[in-house]
Amino acid sequence: MKQIWIISKRELQSFFNSLMAYIMLVAFLGFSGFFTWLFGSDVFFVKQASLQSFFGIAYWTLFFFIPALTMRLFAEENRSGTIELLVTKPVNDWQLVLGKFLSTLLLIIIALVLTLPYYITVANLGPVDHGAVWSGYLGLILMSAAYISIGIFTSSISNNQIVGYMLALFIGIFFQIIFGLLAGNLSGLFGSILDYLSLSTHFESISRGVIDTKDLIYFLSIIFIGLVLTEGNLAKKRI
Amino acid sequence: MDIIVENLTKKFGTQRAVDNVSFIVKTGEVLGFLGPNGAGKTTTMRAITTFLTPNEGTIKIGNLSIYDHPDEIKKHIGYLPENNPLYQDMPVIDYLKFTAELYGIEKSKIKSKILEMVNLCGLEGEKHKKIGELSKGYQQRVGLAQALIHDPEVLIFDEPTAGLDPNQIVEIRKLIKKIGKEKTVILSSHILAEVEATCDRIMIINKGKIVADGTSEELRKHAQGKEILKITIEDGDVNEIFKALQKIDSIEVVDFIDKNLNSFEIQSKPEMSSKKAIFKMCVEKAWTLTELTPFETKLEDIFRELTMN
Incomplete structure (x- = not known):
């Protein structure tokens, strides 16, 4: 556990040292703030004291930002050879993968914490369904964790960060929208399988305030599979 | 701690990078690894540091096998890889702190350990700079500092003096000789004079096999006749x-x-x-x-x- 935290701390430091963290925070808050308060189907347009519009925007901004954060994690270590020094230190592959995963998740959580003023503002405007807001945040965190684990996996595939980014988006877009679209057009068993695979289905039900174990299992399995594949990739390099 | 390598074989595809190599390095011995490019020096070192898993054979450090106790072994090894890969965007001090933490050095001792390394490796003036801003010679010193910070019993140096100026080379050689008295050291180099000056024992490796093993005098006698x-x-x-x-x-x-x-x-x-x-x-x-x-x-x-x- 201690090793995981040491790795995370270094990664977080590196996010902030390289300006990546600031760019991500400013862009995320900018986009989500703009569409939540000023433009499109914003809070005033909907005329409801709810954060549904924010969750809808965050769902898409995080989808594009997360691969940009994760693409560096292993690709850069592989390219510069620093992975050799890292794995010959007393850390095992799992601690390494979990440390990197945790660092990115923490950065996302920091970004989400910074949007809490939205919640306070909305709560002052009218009666808010507090449960729905908290479960909406939980949904965003779970969804971020899923995409981080996909992003870490694609980053561990090659030495090239761009390959990591594109591949993460390519895999992500299926979960994000394509499975959902296909499920709408298909019926029967195949349709319901695709519907279950679609991330948006699970995200929407959570962000409406319904926390079902089925949804939790879905997110946790994506995270788990992504991390296992990453660990496999690391181990493969040493054989 | 002794390093015991038995029948080590490492294949990359069909090529045997290291072919059935066995040797023992005793505590207090400095072993110099010589060989042309691609002879298998780096591969052997990587296997000892657990970075690469061998196809056949066993490696033991002290009584610990690399298969059963990799995490325990890593604590006893200080490793300076070829080309000295470091995080370019990290300040020297932060990097040393990160390494010290990973090696599990007590919190109260980390600061004094870092200072000790900074003095030992002559990094006083550069300690707050980012590693990427340092010259190659200073980066090499950072590499050495991170390898020595936890006072390891086994040291593996892959071309430790690459990129250093003559004065620094002499200093590093002195340092290695000094360290080598109590520890087990393996170093590789393509500079023959360096190996002769620093090592008690020389091993020449070619195409994955050991072709000579002994002190420089022994090798001379053997070759001369x-x-x-x-x-x-x-x-x-x-x-x-x-x-x-x-x-x-x-x-x-x-x-x-x-x-x-x-x-x-x-x-x-x-x-x-x-x-x-x-x-x-x-x-x-x-x-x-x-x-x-x-x-x-x-x-x-x-x-x-x-x-x-």
């Missing part, structure tokens, strides 16, 4: 000297180097020396011996002989 002398004798007739030399029992071959200067190359019979006999002969005939130089086989020659073909 026969004594070769270059002599110059003034006054006296060339042909007369030539005949007189041939009469000496211990001499096998006499050859002219330069007839006008009366200089000869002399090869003695195996296990025999002709230096004394030549001197006596000159005294008897009242010739003046102005040069008598033994031809030393250089490590370079041994190296080339063993690794060419």
Whole structure:
């Protein structure tokens, strides 16, 4: 556990040292703030004291930002050879993968914490369904964790960060929208399988305030599979 | 802690980078790894540091096998990889702190340990700079500092003096010699003089196999076999000297180097020396011996002989 935290701390430091963290925070808050308060189907347009519009925007901004954060994690270590020094230190592959995963998740959580003023503002405007807001945040965190684990996996595939980014988006877009679209057009068993695979289905039900174990299992399995594949990739390099 | 390598084989595809290699390095020994590019030096070192998993064979450090206790082994090894890969965007101090934490050094001791390393490796003026801003020589020092920070019992250095200036090279060699008295050290290099200066034992590896193993004197003796002398004798007739030399029992071959200067190359019979006999002969005939130089086989020659073909 201690090793995981040491790795995370270094990664977080590196996010902030390289300006990546600031760019991500400013862009995320900018986009989500703009569409939540000023433009499109914003809070005033909907005329409801709810954060549904924010969750809808965050769902898409995080989808594009997360691969940009994760693409560096292993690709850069592989390219510069620093992975050799890292794995010959007393850390095992799992601690390494979990440390990197945790660092990115923490950065996302920091970004989400910074949007809490939205919640306070909305709560002052009218009666808010507090449960729905908290479960909406939980949904965003779970969804971020899923995409981080996909992003870490694609980053561990090659030495090239761009390959990591594109591949993460390519895999992500299926979960994000394509499975959902296909499920709408298909019926029967195949349709319901695709519907279950679609991330948006699970995200929407959570962000409406319904926390079902089925949804939790879905997110946790994506995270788990992504991390296992990453660990496999690391181990493969040493054989 | 001893390093025990037994029947180590590492394949990359069908190529055997390291082929059935066995050796032991004892505590207090500095082993120099020599070999042409692609001979398998780095692969062997990577296997010892658990970075690569061998296809066959076992490696033990102390009593710990790399298969059963990798995490325990890593704590006892200080490793400086080839090309010295470091996080370019991290300040020196932060990087050393990160390493110290990973090695599990107590929190209260981390600061003093870092200072000790900064002094030892001469990083005083550079400690707050980012690693990427340092020259190659200073980066190499950071690499050394991170390898030594946890006071490991086993040190693996892959080309430790690459990119350093002559003064730094001398310093690092001194440091390695000093450390090597209590620890087990393996270092690789392609600079033969360096290996000769720093190592107690030299191992030459070629195409994944060990082709020579011993101290530099042992290697020399083994390669040399026969004594070769270059002599110059003034006054006296060339042909007369030539005949007189041939009469000496211990001499096998006499050859002219330069007839006008009366200089000869002399090869003695195996296990025999002709230096004394030549001197006596000159005294008897009242010739003046102005040069008598033994031809030393250089490590370079041994190296080339063993690794060419």
